[in-house]
Amino acid sequence: MKKIYILTAILLLFFSFTWAQGEFEDEIKAEVGITGAAVKAGLLYLTSEYGFAPGFGLWFDWAKLGQNIIVDGGLEYWVAQRGAKAWEKERKRDFAIFFTLKYAVEMGKFTPFLGGGFGINMYKKTYPENIDKVPEKSTKPELHIDAGTTYFLNPKMDLEARFKVNISDVSSFGLYVSMYLKTGK
Secondary structure, three states: OHHHHHHHHHHHHHHHHHHHOOOOOOOOOEEEEEEEEEEEEEEEEOOOOOOEEEEEEEEEEEEEEOOOEEEEEEEEEEEEEEOOOHHHOEEEEEEEEEEEEEEEOOEOOEEEEEEEEEEEEEEEEEOOOOOOOOOEEEEEEEEEEEEEEEEEEEOOEEEEEEEEEEOOOOOOEEEEEEEEEEOOO
């Protein structure tokens, strides 16, 4: 319940700020279709057991609903391991498919955004050969919160920094840096 209160407070502050800046428009024009693609790389903090793990992914802007509301989604993959020696390493990996609805406000060369979305995470945990345990697999739906900013480099390219956390486990989070290539208008 505490997570919901925190999320609500963050969203209220963000929308109050943008409303005060006059960013809401009376006219809504939807643009559907891929307008950009990004390749991302980053670090995910999984828990104190695993620490930071490398992650990468690919995502697309699928639609623009009005001036400031964007639907994006894509794929991401990360792998983490723990153990002192190679033959003792326990590995955990995730392949995820996700969609995010985000609110973005253009402020000069920067465009900060805040959003939330839904994803399907496919986890797999494997154990060293000398440990007699069956690999664990699970597929579960996840709600997430995304926040970050894009920085305008040129008309066809932006740089993006993003923070993503799954609501089911706020002790784990991802920090990504992306090169965003614009394909549309």
